[in-house]
Amino acid sequence: MTQRITPTALPYLDIHPEVAAALAARHAVVALESTIISHGMPFPQNVEMARGVEDVVRFHGAVPATIAVLGGRLKVGLSTDELHLLATDKGVDKISTRDLPVTVALGQHGATTVASTMRIAALAGIRVFATGGTGGVHRGAGQTMDVSADLLELAHTDVCVVSAGVKSILDIGLTLEVLETQGVPAITLGETEFPAFYSRRSGFKSPLSVATPDEAARVLKAKWALGLSGGVLLANPVPAEAEIPADEMGAHIEQALRDMDALGLTGKDTTPYLLGRIVEITEGRSLITNIALVRNNAMVAAQVAVAYAALG
Ligand code: PSU
Numbered sequence: 001m002t003q004r005i006t007p008t009a010l011p012y013l014d015i016h017p018e019v020a021a022a023l024a025a026r027h028a029v030v031a032l033e034s035t036i037i038s039h040g041m042p043f044p045q046n047v048e049m050a051r052g053v054e055d056v057v058r059f060h061g062a063v064p065a066t067i068a069v070l071g072g073r074l075k076v077g078l079s080t081d082e083l084h085l086l087a088t089d090k091g092v093d094k095i096s097t098r099d100l101p102v103t104v105a106l107g108q109h110g111a112t113t114v115a116s117t118m119r120i121a122a123l124a125g126i127r128v129f130a131t132g133g134t135g136g137v138h139r140g141a142g143q144t145m146d147v148s149a150d151l152l153e154l155a156h157t158d159v160c161v162v163s164a165g166v167k168s169i170l171d172i173g174l175t176l177e178v179l180e181t182q183g184v185p186a187i188t189l190g191e192t193e194f195p196a197f198y199s200r201r202s203g204f205k206s207p208l209s210v211a212t213p214d215e216a217a218r219v220l221k222a223k224w225a226l227g228l229s230g231g232v233l234l235a236n237p238v239p240a241e242a243e244i245p246a247d248e249m250g251a252h253i254e255q256a257l258r259d260m261d262a263l264g265l266t267g268k269d270t271t272p273y274l275l276g277r278i279v280e281i282t283e284g285r286s287l288i289t290n291i292a293l294v295r296n297n298a299m300v301a302a303q304v305a306v307a308y309a310a311l312g
C-alpha cells in the first residue's frame, strides 16, 4: 500500500491551492501527466491539448491536477505559464521514477511520465489519472530489456491510470503478460478487446472489462479495501470517429520502427521519436487521433473520480 503521508508534511511537494482544497473536501481530482506535453506532441497543439484536457476534467465535475517537476519542486496543479513553459522549453527532460531524486536535488525541471506522475499523484493523495497511452514492453525486449517503468509503477502505486491502451510500437501481448504477472488489473471500458491507442482493436482479448465508469470506481474501491495494493490500468478505446484502423496503422508503425532502427535510437528516446515520426508519416492525422483520445480519457477519468468520491 502506498504510504499515507499528510501532503503538507511532505518536503519538495507543492500542491496548487485549488487542488489542495478539493482533496481536503474529498472532492474528485484527476491527475494529468506532462511528458505528453513536452515530448509527446508538437507545439502549439501540446499546450492547447494540455489546457483543453483540464477543461474537459472540469466540465465533468472534477478538479484537474497536471503534474511536473519545476525547479526541483514536485508540482501538483500548474498555472497557465507553467503549462506554456513545459510546452516550449527544450531543456525540460523526460523524467521517470528513477530520475526524480536527481531532478529534485539539483533543482531542475522535468516532464513526468506515467510512472513518475503516478508516484507524485499518490504522494498528494490523488487516485485517478488520465493520460494518452502508457508505456509497456517494447518490441525486441528479449534483446534490449526495454520494459517501461510505467508497468512497474502500476504494480505498486495505488492509482488508476486511464489510457487508450497500448500502441503497437510496443509488444501488446507481452505487456498484458507483465501486467498479469504483477497483479495489475487491465480492464477495458465497454469492450471485450483490448484497444491499441490509435485503433479501437488490437487483436488481443482484454483480460477484464467493465461497462461503466461507475463500475470502474467500484473496482478501485474493492481492490484497495481488500488490501490489494498497486494500480489499475483502465483502457478506454479511442472514439470510433477519431480512430485510425489497426490494419492501416500497422504499416505506419513498421515504417517508424525501421526509421528508428536506422538512427540507432534506444531507451527513453524511443517513445518520443516514434510518436513524432508517426505524426510525420500520417501527415498529422495521428496527432488528431492522439488529442481526441486524451480528451476522451480525461472525461472518463473525471467520471471515475466523481463516482469514486461518491463511494466515500
Ligand atoms: N505514449 C503516448 N504519449 C506519450 C507517452 C507514451 O502516446 O507521451 C509517454 C508517457 O509519458 C509514458 C512514456 O509514460 O511515454 C513512456 O516512455 P517509456 O516507453 O520510455 O517508458
Ligand code: MN
Pocket: 146, 147, 148, 149, 267, 268
Ligand atoms: Mn524504456
